[in-house]
Structure formats: C-alpha cells, structure tokens
Amino acid sequence: MTTLLTTKRSFRYATYVFVFLALSFSASGHSDPAWNGHTVPGSTTPATFTPFYVPPGAKAYDSSSPLIHYSGHWSTVYSSGYHRKSLHSTSQVNAAISFRFTGTGIEWFGNCDRHHGIAVVLIDGLHRHFADAYCARDKPRKQQRIFWDFDLPYGDHTIKIINTGERPGSTKATLCDIDAFVVTRGTDPNIQSLFSSSSHGDFGSSFLEAQTLASTASAGWSLVQKGSTGVHAMQLAIISSSHAIIVDKVEHNPLTISGHPAWAALYNLRTHAVKPLAMQSNSFCAGGTFLGNGTLINVGGNPVVDDHTASADFGDVDGLQAIRIFEPCDKESPDDCEFYEHHSQIRMASPRWYNTVLRISDGSAMIIGGSKKGGWINNATVNNPTIEYFPPKGFHGSNGLPIHLPFLVDTLSSNLFPIAFALPDGQVFMAANRDAMIYDWKNNLERRLPQIPNRIRVTYPMAGTGLLLPLSPDNNYQPEILICGGSDIPDDKASYDISSQDPASSQCSRMVLTEDGIDAGWQVEFMPQPRTMPDAVLLPTGEVFIVNGAATGISGYGNVRDQVGSSNADNPVLTPVLYSPRAAVGERFSSANLPTSQIPRLYHSVATLTPAGDIMVAGSNPNLDRSEIKYGTEYRVEWFSPPYMSMDRPEITEEVPKLQFEGEVQVKVRLPKENSGRFKGMKLWSILRTLERVIE
Numbered sequence: 001m002t003t004l005l006t007t008k009r010s011f012r013y014a015t016y017v018f019v020f021l022a023l024s025f026s027a028s029g030h031s032d033p034a035w036n037g038h039t040v041p042g043s044t045t046p047a048t049f050t051p052f053y054v055p056p057g058a059k060a061y062d063s064s065s066p067l068i069h070y071s072g073h074w075s076t077v078y079s080s081g082y083h084r085k086s087l088h089s090t091s092q093v094n095a096a097i098s099f100r101f102t103g104t105g106i107e108w109f110g111n112c113d114r115h116h117g118i119a120v121v122l123i124d125g126l127h128r129h130f131a132d133a134y135c136a137r138d139k140p141r142k143q144q145r146i147f148w149d150f151d152l153p154y155g156d157h158t159i160k161i162i163n164t165g166e167r168p169g170s171t172k173a174t175l176c177d178i179d180a181f182v183v184t185r186g187t188d189p190n191i192q193s194l195f196s197s198s199s200h201g202d203f204g205s206s207f208l209e210a211q212t213l214a215s216t217a218s219a220g221w222s223l224v225q226k227g228s229t230g231v232h233a234m235q236l237a238i239i240s241s242s243h244a245i246i247v248d249k250v251e252h253n254p255l256t257i258s259g260h261p262a263w264a265a266l267y268n269l270r271t272h273a274v275k276p277l278a279m280q281s282n283s284f285c286a287g288g289t290f291l292g293n294g295t296l297i298n299v300g301g302n303p304v305v306d307d308h309t310a311s312a313d314f315g316d317v318d319g320l321q322a323i324r325i326f327e328p329c330d331k332e333s334p335d336d337c338e339f340y341e342h343h344s345q346i347r348m349a350s351p352r353w354y355n356t357v358l359r360i361s362d363g364s365a366m367i368i369g370g371s372k373k374g375g376w377i378n379n380a381t382v383n384n385p386t387i388e389y390f391p392p393k394g395f396h397g398s399n400g401l402p403i404h405l406p407f408l409v410d411t412l413s414s415n416l417f418p419i420a421f422a423l424p425d426g427q428v429f430m431a432a433n434r435d436a437m438i439y440d441w442k443n444n445l446e447r448r449l450p451q452i453p454n455r456i457r458v459t460y461p462m463a464g465t466g467l468l469l470p471l472s473p474d475n476n477y478q479p480e481i482l483i484c485g486g487s488d489i490p491d492d493k494a495s496y497d498i499s500s501q502d503p504a505s506s507q508c509s510r511m512v513l514t515e516d517g518i519d520a521g522w523q524v525e526f527m528p529q530p531r532t533m534p535d536a537v538l539l540p541t542g543e544v545f546i547v548n549g550a551a552t553g554i555s556g557y558g559n560v561r562d563q564v565g566s567s568n569a570d571n572p573v574l575t576p577v578l579y580s581p582r583a584a585v586g587e588r589f590s591s592a593n594l595p596t597s598q599i600p601r602l603y604h605s606v607a608t609l610t611p612a613g614d615i616m617v618a619g620s621n622p623n624l625d626r627s628e629i630k631y632g633t634e635y636r637v638e639w640f641s642p643p644y645m646s647m648d649r650p651e652i653t654e655e656v657p658k659l660q661f662e663g664e665v666q667v668k669v670r671l672p673k674e675n676s677g678r679f680k681g682m683k684l685w686s687i688l689r690t691l692e693r694v695i696e
C-alpha cells in the first residue's frame with residue numbers, strides 16, 4: 001500500500017483506529033452501558049448510540065442515489081437498519097465510488113466489523129486519506145461514521161473511495177461499503193453579504209462596505225483557514241506549546257469517543273490533528289481557569305439534555321455542579337492527558353450555568369455567579385448571586401459554602417458571565433450588566449465603581465468583551481480595564497420585543513483603576529463597527545485584536561424576533577479591528593491591512609493567541625444541536641498572522657524551567673541581530689517595548 005499521509009491525515013487515521021477499538025469493548029459480551037447508549041422515552045433499556053445524523057440543513061445521499069457512481073463489482077444489501085434500507089458493498093480490490101457534491105464538508109457512513117478493511121479516500125483527487133472500517137465484531141455495526149472532512153473551502157468537490165481489500169493481519173479480501181453520504185452544504189461566501197445585510201432598515205450597509213474595503217488590502221497580515229475542531233469550539237484554552245483544549249456542549253459532533261460524539265478535544269497547533277477527550281458531564285456554558293499549580297478546571301454547565309433532539313442519547317450526566325479537572329499536559333503526544341471527574345466527591349457547592357471562573361492571587365479559583373439552571377437571560381428566581389472557591393475556603397463563616405455577593409443581585413438581569421480580572425494588589429475587578437466594582441475577597445468587601453456610560457450592557461446576553469490592558473513598569477503597573485461592545489437593549493424587554501436586527505454597541509469603555517483613574521471615570525471610544533459577542537486578544541505588541549461577533553442582535557439562540565436560523569444575532573462582523581492602547585485618542589482603532597474572513601463567528605465562537613504568536617479563531621454555533629442551517633455549526637479553524645510572524649524576533653534559547661506560582665525565573669533570550677546593540681543591559685520588558693517600536 002502506498003503511503004502518502006500527511007501528519008494530519010495520519011493522526012486522523014489513528015483516530016479512526018482508536019474509535020473502532022473503543023467500539024470493540026462493548027462488543028465483548030457485556031451489554032452497552034447507558035453511557036454508550038440511549039433510552040427511548042418510557043423505556044429503561046439502553047440502546048447502542050448510532051453516529052448517523054443528518055443535521056438540519058445538511059443533506060443525506062443514500063447509497064442508491066444516481067449521483068453516486070460505482071465502478072467494479074458492488075452488490076446491494078437490504079435491511080431496515082440501513083439509511084433508506086439499502087447499502088452497497090464490495091470485496092473487490094480497487095472497486096471504487098465517486099460522488100460530486102457542493103459544500104464545505106462530507107461524511108461517509110457504513111458498517112464496521114471484522115470483515116471490513118481500509119479504503120483510500122481522495123478529495124478532489126488530491127488529498128489522500130486512509131479510512132479503516134474495521135471493528136472487532138462478528139456482526140456488522142450499522143450506520144457508523146467511517147470518514148469525515150469538514151475542512152473544505154465552499155464549492156464543488158469530489159470524493160472518491162477506493163477499496164484496498166486489505167488491512168494488517170487480514171488474509172481474506174476485506175469489505176468496503178457505503179450506506180450514505182452526508183454533505184455539509186455551508187454558505188456561499190460570495191452571496192453571504194447579500195443575505196446578511198439588514199432587511200430591517202439601512203443599518204447593514206456601512207459596516208459591510210468597511211469590510212469590503214479592508215479585504216482588498218492585507219499587506220503584512222494574513223489569514224488562513226486550516227483544520228477542523230471535530231467538536232464545536234465553545235470554550236478554548238492553550239494548554240502547552242503544542243496543544244489547545246476545546247470544550248463544547250453535548251451535541252452531535254463528528255469526532256467520536258467510546259461510540260458516541262465527543263464534546264471535548266485536544267487540538268494540535270502544529271499538525272492540526274484533533275484527539276477526542278472523554279467527559280462525563282454536560283459542559284454547556286461552563287467556565288474555566290488554570291489554578292496556580294497549572295491544573296485547568298472547567299466547572300458548571302447544564303443538566304442532561306433531554307430534548308427532542310435525542311441528545312439524551314449521549315448518556316451525559318448533569319454538569320450544573322461539575323468540576324472537571326485537567327492536569328498539566330505538556331507532551332507532544334498527549335495520549336495520557338484526560339479529564340478527571342468524580343462527581344460524588346468533587347463538585348461545587350451550588351449549581352451554576354454561565355459562571356465566570358478566575359484564578360486569584362493565592363492561586364485558587366474564584367467561581368462567580370451564574371444561574372441555578374440553564375435558560376436565557378438571568379432573573380431573580382434562577383440567579384445564583386454568590387461566589388465560591390476551588391479548592392474551597394473556610395473563611396467569612398462560609399465553611400466552603402457559597403458567599404453572597406450583593407453586586408450580583410443589583411446587576412440583574414443581563415449579568416451572566418461577569419467580566420472579572422485579578423488586580424496587582426490581589427483584589428478582583430468585576431463588571432456585569434452596566435456596573436462595575438472592585439471586590440476585596442479577603443475581607444468580603446465590595447467597592448462600587450462608576451457605571452458604564454451610555455446605558456451599555458456588557459454581559460450575557462448583551463455580551464461585550466473585557467481585557468486588563470498590559471501591566472507596565474512605565475506606569476508602575478497600574479491596572480487599566482478595557483471593555484468593548486455589548487448592547488443598549490433594555491434587559492427587561494420581553495424576548496419578542498427584541499430583534500436580531502437591533503444594533504449592537506460600538507462603544508469601548510476604559511478606566512484606570514487608581515484613585516485618580518476612578519475619579520476620572522470611564523473614558524469612552526468607539527470601534528469602527530458595532531459588535532456584540534466580540535473576542536479580544538492581547539497581542540505581544542501590546543495591541544488588542546478584536547475579532548468575531550455580530551453588528552446586530554444579542555447572544556443566544558431561539559429567543560428573539562427575526563431569528564436567522566436560530567440565531568438571535570445577525571450581520572456578522574467579518575473584519576477584525578486592532579486597538580492600540582497607547583496611541584492618541586482618535587487614532588487607536590484600525591482595520592487597515594487586516595484580512596476579512598468569510599466565516600461568520602457569532603454565538604459560541606472563540607479566539608486566542610497561540611504560543612507561536614498567531615491568532616487561532618474557531619467556533620460559532622447559535623443552535624441547540626449541530627445544524628447546517630444559516631447560521632450553522634462551524635468546525636473550521638482560521639489563523640490570523642500578524643506582521644511580526646515573518647520578522648526576526650527575540651527567541652527564547654533555553655527551555656524555560658517549570659514556573660512556580662509567584663516564583664522568579666530567568667529566561668535566556670536571543671535578540672534579533674540587526675537590533676541587538678539596542679538591547680544590551682536592558683530588562684526584558686523594555687527590550688520588548690523597544691522591539692515593538694522597532695517593529696512599528
């Protein structure tokens with residue numbers, strides 16, 4: 001067999017092997033555990049989870065479709081267990097299938113058992129993959145996902161499947177079959193802007209024009225679409241120099257583990273391979289942070305999904321009080337890195353959906369607010385106006401129980417996912433709805449700050465984004481907060497009075513958290529476009545990269561008037577904007593040279609800086625479950641490369657030892673040759689600052 005695997009594909013191949021091996025456990029005589037099966041309403045007998053799923057808006061093509069071309073000898077097998085009751089099967093070497101489709105993704109479903117083997121899959125005659133339909137079962141397991149690719153540019157594609165008739169260890173010619181293809185149709189980016197311009201007034205035109213202008217000039221910056229997250233990327237964090245962790249909610253993702261869809265994964269930043277992570281509890285709208293010892297915790301979420309979407313089939317457990325622990329994982333091959341959950345012993349003291357989790361100065365996590373159950377906008381009935389800590393603390397008489405926080409009552413209703421930062425003096429800044437405060441957690445004291453101007457609400461579902469600007473010796477590390485976007489829609493408005501076409505806010509509010517700064521209050525500036533649900537990424541240059549989000553509507557799905565598909569928001573903002581905090585007022589925002597994306601990133605989208613210095617952008621899923629109706633579930637990843645990616649830059653020359661929390665560390669840095677004279681005897685910070693000026 002010729003081997004033309006790229007690293008990514010070879011990992012994917014490994015993934016399939018893994019999936020089928022995992023399936024084999026349940027084939028060894030034990031009945032499937034509930035975890036791996038579903039319970040039909042009224043029945044308590046778990047059945048095997050079936051990966052075959054056609055998301056709304058996607059299209060299934062049965063194996064007997066005239067659009068599928070067969071060459072060689074294929075026979076048709078009929079059974080009620082197959083899609084449209086038929087399956088095409090061959091054992092002939094080099095028998096092939098060819099199918100042309102239009103869209104951004106393709107899935108191939110068929111049987112697996114001991115008699116199935118490896119097929120070569122060609123997409124557009126170019127990319128070569130190997131798909132293995134073997135699983136250790138005597139009788140076929142039906143409607144299994146044999147192959148998927150969600151990483152295609154929108155357009156016409158051809159998938160060709162060629163039976164190799166073999167797999168390692170097999171003496172007889174192996175089987176290859178097809179039950180159905182499922183095509184992810186995607187949206188034609190060329191007509192997207194027509195769809196996304198507002199049908200409710202002339203609001204849409206100005207920022208669309210701005211986007212068109214920006215896309216024509218992209219010197220210095222570049223944008224590449226590459227990779228697929230396999231689980232929808234609702235939450236994202238960099239965990240090492242090679243990997244990011246992705247946490248989703250329970251839904252019909254293509255990446256599978258133990259015979260059911262995964263809802264967490266590790267993404268290899270170098271090879272773009274994804275590895276599914278096992279997770280017990282539903283992490284829908286959880287929060288997370290790293291503890292001082294490098295352990296990541298992901299806490300809260302949603303109950304078991306028991307909706308008509310059949311998501312209950314996944315066998316997840318209630319995530320509302322869950323604490324999911326992920327120990328430091330710095331291996332290039334993170335096979336042993338797993339979540340640890342032990343719900344009867346390690347859990348929060350109260351249920352939380354949409355809670356913020358923040359590492360504070362003693363290295364522990366402060367868990368802030370949330371609703372006691374999932375829903376939409378917060379209200380007094382479901383509000384959880386408390387904080388708790390992990391590991392739990394016994395102070396203020398709490399004995400580890402939640403500590404009441406009046407701020408979280410006063411900020412109802414749009415106060416979920418409060419914006420929070422640990423400040424250099426150990427206190428905590430918090431913003432929710434239109435308000436802000438500094439919380440002295442050691443003494444349980446709130447100090448209220450001036451209200452955010454112009455009635456702008458900045459937390460869910462009127463979601464803005466917040467940042468602690470770079471702390472610098474130049475101003476004695478005085479903390480300064482920047483909050484951008486959100487909405488001025490009143491949060492007592494009924495959902496049916498809110499429209500996906502209501503304009504978002506373009507306001508950024510900035511305040512220095514010193515006595516003078518607080519006296520001066522919030523300083524207001526405006527982004528070139530309004531944005532709800534933006535993501536803000538702090539770059540090594542000290543600039544802020546603002547990306548994703550929508551120009552109209554609010555967060556969530558299925559709530560307001562004029563939904564697009566299920567999305568409560570419309571008019572995706574496709575061009576990022578760069579904010580230079582130290583530039584003169586009026587000259588801080590620029591979209592010049594920034595590339596424009598073709599992928600809307602609305603509710604549940606993410607962005608992060610990577611260890612290499614570029615920006616990873618993923619996600620968007622304003623839907624209850626995986627959907628391909630505009631705005632669908634987005635698995636494609638994009639990478640924005642700032643100009644400094646192609647420049648000579650300081651390089652850490654020796655491996656950095658493990659950092660102790662609050663410890664000191666020496667880092668050896670090689671400086672760019674042409675500028676090295678300028679850096680002699682300088683502290684790292686000033687080197688970076690000087691370099692920044694050089695780069696500018």
Ligand SMILES: *[C@@H]1O[C@H](CO)[C@@H](O)[C@H](O)[C@H]1NC(C)=O
Binds near residue numbers: 293294325327390
């Ligand atoms: C870090 O601390 C947490 C909380 O005490 C603990 O559960 C975890 O095992 C620790 N991890 C490491 C690597 O020490």
Ligand SMILES: *[C@@H]1O[C@H](CO)[C@@H](O)[C@H](O)[C@H]1NC(C)=O
Binds near residue numbers: 377
């Ligand atoms: C409060 O929110 C919950 C969850 O969204 C909802 O079920 C309930 O009806 C709301 N109650 C009121 C009084 O609005």
